[in-house]
Amino acid sequence: MKVIVAEKCGFCPGVRNAISTAEKVLARQGGRDPVYSLGPIIHNPNEVDRLAEAGLYTVESVDQIPSGTVLIRSHGAAPDQIEQLHNKGVTIIDATCVLVKRLQKIARQLEEEGYQVVILGEPNHPEVRAVKGHLKNALVITDKDDLSKIPPGGRLGIVCQTTQSPEQFGAMLGAIAEGPFMELKVINTLCRESCKRQESAVQLCQQVDVMFILGGLHSANTRRLAELCRKFNPHTYHLETWQGLDPAVLTGHQTAGVTAGASTPDWVIEEFVKNLEAG
């Protein structure tokens, strides 16, 4: 099988920074003091397991952290969580992605300017939950069914989850603008790295017989890559690792494309490509 890997794929700078920060902290602590991650450090079970073995405990809430050191993952955290951690005297290591920090800051500014903030994204995604936590009264809009939540005649300050696609951003904004708004102030908070991965995946999937998207099944940006590729190539498969592959899907295909989400470690991509080329 001929295999082509997308020009842009795998760890983004924000994820790379979170992982290397975790590794540095773990090395410094040397197992003396516990190190917690508030939520999985990235949406990739393999990487979470690898770091757990090195001593990074994933917890779901602040209540589960008695003392020690806590890592804020690249998706960020809400101010009330940070405050609770401060009050506990926990050492906080902030690995929030710079683009997520920018999104939080912009959303706060829009609220201060008097706009009703609208976040285009998934309400349960940790990035969106953390941004919402920075605001008094934000609306999260996922799809056109949510448009009725928007009060008519309003002044809306609109931002977007960093890993959404420009197509989805445009489609939702167009739908909002068809409604009875008075003013929209829209700041482009999309991650360029994420957009480049999407462009690169869409280009590649049209040149190959079968397309593989590697990454956590819960990873928003990986799922977005799979959704986009499926539009252009019906033979698109979203897998976490080589172990998830059903060999039957390879039958009759000569060339395969491979891309990976921003939270997929290099070794997952390398293992997959090596096995596919050998097959």
Next chain:
Amino acid sequence: MKVIVAEKCGFCPGVRNAISTAEKVLARQGGRDPVYSLGPIIHNPNEVDRLAEAGLYTVESVDQIPSGTVLIRSHGAAPDQIEQLHNKGVTIIDATCVLVKRLQKIARQLEEEGYQVVILGEPNHPEVRAVKGHLKNALVITDKDDLSKIPPGGRLGIVCQTTQSPEQFGAMLGAIAEGPFMELKVINTLCRESCKRQESAVQLCQQVDVMFILGGLHSANTRRLAELCRKFNPHTYHLETWQGLDPAVLTGHQTAGVTAGASTPDWVIEEFVKNLEAG
């Protein structure tokens, strides 16, 4: 033939004001001093002819006005035209629609705030030309083919020709937001009267066998009504008056809907409905 007239149609308040202003000025002058209209007072040849008989001379440029009184029509005029008229010592009667004045003011404010102003509309429409005349460097975007005119990564201040439809406003805004912008500030400058006429026409055309849109063939808002209705009823006809009707199009139809653009006089609608009901 059963005839239903759209709930909202015909002269909008802006047009009604321009016509009654013209009539008052003509009555006051009593033929002593010439009265000019800078461009046709409305996009309706019948009404223009009626007012011409009463002494309103339509001219295409300021150069054609030597002295006397000039009426600025509801679409407005550019500041350089107003200045030239002042310099000539001509008496200016301003009948610019209040919503067009608002659009001009908003566009200027956006430019002052440092935004690249984008006007969504028709570049040759007098309203758009007048708004553009208020700005240093505005772009006019009509359809998706024009999107390449927008510089990437910009801060765009977006307004819309008052008579466009919310659907078109949304579609163009969505297309802009898919591109590489940094910030959009969008002010809703659509005319609510125009939107209500569109909603009313779209509702009606779906309840009748054949739909007639009355109004000047060069009237942007009338053409927009015809475009919208054609999507829902293929038996849609845009006519200036009853004289334009080909009786063959009535064959086999039991009910007819009638609407009219914002520049269509009541007598055109009344004459059409009377003749259609009698037929």
